[in-house]
Amino acid sequence: MSQPKDDREQLGRAFVELADTLVDDYDVVDLLDRLVGHSVELLHADAAGIVLVDAHQQLRVLAASSEDAELMELMQLQNDEGPCLDCYRSVAQISVADLAEEKQRWPRFVEAVAQQGVFRAVHALPLRLRGQAIGALNLFSAQPGALPPAALALGQALADVATIGILQERAIRRAETLSEQLQTALNSRLVIEQAKGVIRQHSNLTMDSAFDRLRRYARARNLRLSQVARDIVEGRLDPNALTSALMRNNRT
Amino acid sequence: MIEPGPVTRALLETIGEVADDSHLAQRICTLCVTGLDIDGAAISLLIEGAEMATLWATDTTAELLEDLQFAMNEGPSIQAAAMGSPVLVSDLAEPSEASSWPMFADAVAERTSVRALFALPLQWGAITLGVLDLHRIQPGGLSKVQRRDVLAAADTASVLLLGLRTGHGDDRWLDPAMSHRAEIHQATGMVLAQLGVSATEALTRMRAYAFAEQRLLSEVARDVVSRQLQFSPEMS
Numbered sequence: 001m002s003q004p005k006d007d008r009e010q011l012g013r014a015f016v017e018l019a020d021t022l023v024d025d026y027d028v029v030d031l032l033d034r035l036v037g038h039s040v041e042l043l044h045a046d047a048a049g050i051v052l053v054d055a056h057q058q059l060r061v062l063a064a065s066s067e068d069a070e071l072m073e074l075m076q077l078q079n080d081e082g083p084c085l086d087c088y089r090s091v092a093q094i095s096v097a098d099l100a101e102e103k104q105r106w107p108r109f110v111e112a113v114a115q116q117g118v119f120r121a122v123h124a125l126p127l128r129l130r131g132q133a134i135g136a137l138n139l140f141s142a143q144p145g146a147l148p149p150a151a152l153a154l155g156q157a158l159a160d161v162a163t164i165g166i167l168q169e170r171a172i173r174r175a176e177t178l179s180e181q182l183q184t185a186l187n188s189r190l191v192i193e194q195a196k197g198v199i200r201q202h203s204n205l206t207m208d209s210a211f212d213r214l215r216r217y218a219r220a221r222n223l224r225l226s227q228v229a230r231d232i233v234e235g236r237l238d239p240n241a242l243t244s245a246l247m248r249n250n251r252t
Numbered sequence: 253m254i255e256p257g258p259v260t261r262a263l264l265e266t267i268g269e270v271a272d273d274s275h276l277a278q279r280i281c282t283l284c285v286t287g288l289d290i291d292g293a294a295i296s297l298l299i300e301g302a303e304m305a306t307l308w309a310t311d312t313t314a315e316l317l318e319d320l321q322f323a324m325n326e327g328p329s330i331q332a333a334a335m336g337s338p339v340l341v342s343d344l345a346e347p348s349e350a351s352s353w354p355m356f357a358d359a360v361a362e363r364t365s366v367r368a369l370f371a372l373p374l375q376w377g378a379i380t381l382g383v384l385d386l387h388r389i390q391p392g393g394l395s396k397v398q399r400r401d402v403l404a405a406a407d408t409a410s411v412l413l414l415g416l417r418t419g420h421g422d423d424r425w426l427d428p429a430m431s432h433r434a435e436i437h438q439a440t441g442m443v444l445a446q447l448g449v450s451a452t453e454a455l456t457r458m459r460a461y462a463f464a465e466q467r468l469l470s471e472v473a474r475d476v477v478s479r480q481l482q483f484s485p486e487m488s
Contacts, residue, residue: 055400055404055406055407056256056429057400058429058432060432076433176342176393176399179403180338183337183338184336184337184338186432187336187375187377190377190378190432190437193377193434194378194437194438194441194444195441196438196441197442197443197445198441198445200438201441201442201445201446202445207477229378230378233377233378233441234378234451
């Protein structure tokens with residue numbers, strides 16, 4: 001059971017960190033990554049992910065609380081059916097307290113989740129803009145159960161911050177900017193996947209740890225996550241530098 | 253599932269029909285002009301990292317727009333390639349729209365009647381192939397539907413061009429719908445580190461292996477990621 005005081009402190013920290021990120025020259029994928037981390041903590045979920053829609057109208061994962069392939073698969077699957085797809089299409093929150101009861105609604109998705117045997121509850125919150133959705137925030141829980149209204153409201157607020165972060169609020173007026181930002185973020189994600197491969201090869205880490213190294217290095221130096229990723233892939237940054245940086249940080 | 257727009261659909265039907273990149277560029281540019289509300293198009297490719305060269309242009313204005321940017325080393329295409337971000341300008345006459353490349357904007361106003369410019373990077377993660385440039389005399393943005401279509405078309409065009417670059421005249425190497433799956437990009441990273449080569453070269457080697465072993469590229473990628481397959485410089 002969480003203490004209300006801890007929750008308030010966490011909320012305060014999350015708010016400060018997100019605000020801090022938004023006023024500087026930030027990287028969209030990094031922002032979404034932080035947001036996903038906060039969502040898990042603040043909403044007491046076991047996993048979370050953010051998907052955005054691309055030019056082919058496909059939902060693509062931009063950030064997730066774990067780089068575990070199985071979690072990715074659960075979000076990716078929802079391009080065909082699932083609470084996330086319904087959420088995106090209807091621009092409405094879709095809350096599933098117990099997936100076991102929704103076999104009729106999304107047979108393939110429910111089956112896949114059951115096969116993995118990890119999650120029982122799923123909540124999808126739209127990233128909304130002027131009556132449409134550009135993606136969704138997915139929350140997963142191992143225990144069945146509804147999210148209380150206060151948590152849903154907080155979750156929606158986090159989703160709204162994600163949308164704003166993607167659009168850099170002052171530019172919301174220009175429809176072109178939305179397309180530009182989405183395309184860039186989506187391609188940045190691919191650069192990050194390429195960088196994960198390079199790091200994994202050099203240090204024999206899991207993809208999750210590889211991403212963690214990348215993220216820590218970028219944040220410690222106040223660098224754009226996607227730029228560090230690009231430097232790794234294009235050979236301007238030695239992957240070994242990520243490791244030694246990590247060790248140095250651990251000693252302080 | 254929303255249907256692909258006319259340009260993307262026509263481009264998808266092109267798969268397997270073009271033998272080289274300049275034919276492909278011609279096809280892409282022509283489809284854009286007929287399928288969208290624009291007057292001309294050009295594709296420029298990045299060569300040797302930083303320099304760009306025009307592969308195809310539909311008309312002299314399109315060609316001039318490319319040449320001006322290369323000569324001045326500024327402009328929406330240069331910006332798009334450098335930032336990995338589309339640059340969509342609905343009216344060059346608006347001061348806020350052209351603030352990043354004032355010299356180029358002036359030259360365009362002096363020498364042409366072009367008012368709208370749309371520069372789309374042709375890229376695949378960290379691999380930047382070049383830029384697709386569209387222009388129109390009449391100012392105004394692309395409609396939402398056209399914007400979606402052209403972004404999807406640029407995406408598809410990137411996959412096709414990369415296919416030609418990394419294979420043997422074969423652009424049918426990857427289902428564009430699968431081109432965003434993480435595995436293939438992760439595998440690219442692993443192989444480039446294994447061989448000490450560029451991302452493009454790593455992809456070429458994976459494709460060559462897939463072809464020699466009569467396997468799908470996606471399967472090869474999966475094996476690389478799970479460490480069942482490792483590439484070494486000695487492999488032929």
